[in-house]
Amino acid sequence: MDAEILAWVAAHRLPWLDALMWALTIAGTGGALWIAAAVGTALIDRRRRMAAWQIGLAVLLAWAVSDGVLKPIVHRARPPVSLEDSAWVRMPSTPSFPSGHAASSGAGAFMLASAWPAAGPVFWLAAGGVCISRVYLGVHYPSDVLAGLVIGVLVAWFVRGGTRWRVVERRRGR
Numbered sequence: 001m002d003a004e005i006l007a008w009v010a011a012h013r014l015p016w017l018d019a020l021m022w023a024l025t026i027a028g029t030g031g032a033l034w035i036a037a038a039v040g041t042a043l044i045d046r047r048r049r050m051a052a053w054q055i056g057l058a059v060l061l062a063w064a065v066s067d068g069v070l071k072p073i074v075h076r077a078r079p080p081v082s083l084e085d086s087a088w089v090r091m092p093s094t095p096s097f098p099s100g101h102a103a104s105s106g107a108g109a110f111m112l113a114s115a116w117p118a119a120g121p122v123f124w125l126a127a128g129g130v131c132i133s134r135v136y137l138g139v140h141y142p143s144d145v146l147a148g149l150v151i152g153v154l155v156a157w158f159v160r161g162g163t164r165w166r167v168v169e170r171r172r173g174r
Helices: 002-011 015-044 046-074 100-115 117-136 142-160
Strands: none
Touching (some): 015 100, 015 117, 046 100, 046 142, 100 117, 100 142
16 A cells, blocks of 8 residues: 555655655754754743753654664665655665654654644644655655654653643742
């Protein structure tokens, strides 16, 4: 089923989407989007500095588990269909399963949505965009992306440790 979905996506690419998908993939590389969002969150609200550290830890740990541990073990070949021959993306030399972009996106969205619940839908939309871009550009099978997303969420859940971030306001007069 993976190959069929990938072939359908390849047959239905839209030229105006190519640049957007490329930008989403670049933003998700190495968890950059999520690290930047964590730093931004800490700068906007200094009371969330600890959350920013945990976000960074979850993103990097999710990427390490997917790319450093699971990819070498599973060693799944990349899809044969891609935009490799275009200017948009070069086929990565690493194995395909699981997607590191999806793992870091799942971790980043989970952690940021936990730290800043009101903006949660925006973070999940961005994570979905990064994940879809990997299939759209033909560098991952859908199951690679789904597995990466699940890994990211599980790692983030572990890093969060069931804690709740409470923004404690200082009382005047102390």
